[in-house]
Amino acid sequence: MAAAVVAGSMAPIAPAGAAAESFDVLVFSKTAAFRHTECINSGTPAIKALGAANNFTVDSTEDAAVFTDANLAKYETVVFLCTTGNVLNDTQQGAFERYIQGGGGYLGVHSASDTEYDWAWYGGLVGAYFRDHPGVPGVSPQFQVASVDVLGHGTPATAELPDRWTREEEWYNFRTNPTGKVRVLANVDENTYNPRGYSVPGGSAPMGNPHPISWCQNYDGGRSFYTAVGHKGVYFSEPLVLSHILGAIEMTAGAEEFNCTSYSEVTNLLGDLKDEGRLSASAYASLSDRLQRASVKSAAGHEVPATGLLEQFIAKARNQVKGDADDLAVRELLVQKATQLIAWEQDLDDQENAK
Numbered sequence: 555m556a557a558a559v560v561a562g563s564m565a566p567i568a569p570a571g572a573a574a575e576s577f578d579v580l581v582f583s584k585t586a587a588f589r590h591t592e593c594i595n596s597g598t599p600a601i602k603a604l605g606a607a608n609n610f611t612v613d614s615t616e617d618a619a620v621f622t623d624a625n626l627a628k629y630e631t632v633v634f635l636c637t638t639g640n641v642l643n644d645t646q647q648g649a650f651e652r653y654i655q656g657g658g659g660y661l662g663v664h665s666a667s668d669t670e671y672d673w674a675w676y677g678g679l680v681g682a683y684f685r686d687h688p689g690v691p692g693v694s695p696q697f698q699v700a701s702v703d704v705l706g707h708g709t710p711a712t713a714e715l716p717d718r719w720t721r722e723e724e725w726y727n728f729r730t731n732p733t734g735k736v737r738v739l740a741n742v743d744e745n746t747y748n749p750r751g752y753s754v755p756g757g758s759a760p761m762g763n764p765h766p767i768s769w770c771q772n773y774d775g776g777r778s779f780y781t782a783v784g785h786k787g788v789y790f791s792e793p794l795v796l797s798h799i800l801g802a803i804e805m806t807a808g809a810e811e812f813n814c815t816s817y818s819e820v821t822n823l824l825g826d827l828k829d830e831g832r833l834s835a836s837a838y839a840s841l842s843d844r845l846q847r848a849s850v851k852s853a854a855g856h857e858v859p860a861t862g863l864l865e866q867f868i869a870k871a872r873n874q875v876k877g878d879a880d881d882l883a884v885r886e887l888l889v890q891k892a893t894q895l896i897a898w899e900q901d902l903d904d905q906e907n908a909k
Contacts, residue, residue: 577630577807581614586639590665593636596787604800621646630807631659634666651675654776659806664784679773681736681780682728686751686758693750693757697722700747702740708901710810711801712739724785727751727761736769737814770814777806815894817849832884837874841867857903867892
């Protein structure tokens with residue numbers, strides 16, 4: 555990470571190379587259910603300090619009335635900082651959907667996943683809804699030290715994190731596991747703490763490994779990133795937490811590379827192109843075969859074979875998708891997506907080889 559990280563009252567570290575152009579961030583922290591006072595009161599100034607040290611401006615609010623087309627257009631990304639409950643009305647929701655569809659960014663922090671359960675579009679944006687967390691008397695403490703497996707260091711949000719990140723947190727369990735639908739950046743290892751949650755007497759069942767706690771995705775035209783860290787105010791003085799959040803802000807703002815393409819995304823893209831008549835049945839079958847086989851290899855941790863299959867995907871796209879300008883645009887889109895998946899696989903392979 556080239557950018558500067560500010561921890562607590564420490565003086566900013568001089569950036570080796572902050573983002574080339576300034577951008578604008580909106581921090582939104584309205585709560586309509588449980589209020590994470592520490593997260594909001596410490597996270598807001600921490601993000602403003604990151605902005606001051608890294609060439610971006612930060613506005614903060616709990617007023618949902620700012621969710622209009624004209625106002626959201628001022629910002630490259632919007633941070634939902636420990637929001638809870640139903641925080642936007644229908645009109646405001648529509649404005650935020652249009653903002654993302656127009657290429658905007660979203661970063662959800664901690665209880666942003668405990669927000670807007672009745673708004674399915676938002677559920678897709680955040681990636682998974684909160685279910686519960688440990689905190690069962692006599693069973694599982696609410697706050698526990700656990701180890702997090704960081705999946706590669708090829709994003710600004712993970713560049714400075716160790717392969718095995720051990721820290722205290724209120725570790726969230728989610729209603730669904732987003733693995734396979736998003737690019738998972740970090741998994742908390744359930745073998746290193748007691749994950750049984752408060753929603754069931756005696757403790758809810760663990761999610762099981764892998765248990766994602768940070769991920770990103772291309773979503774409905776925009777950029778989405780979620781991290782479950784950040785319950786206590788003191789966590790916003792941890793340099794690695796700040797580095798993680800800073801990278802996420804820069805990624806979702808488009809100031810740094812946002813390589814969050816997933817196999818699920820490309821699978822859906824192939825289906826959409828076929829249904830729209832922009833991809834022949836034969837090309838669809840051939841490309842889907844390579845993609846599915848690469849996905850299986852990737853899920854098993856076999857990055858090199860997955861990369862080889864993705865290279866075959868690219869060769870077939872270039873050979874089988876030909877014709878007019880639209881055909882060439884489809885071909886280049888498929889090549890771009892496969893190239894991004896290869897970069898992801900190589901990031902994971904590099905991490906393995908460095909151990």
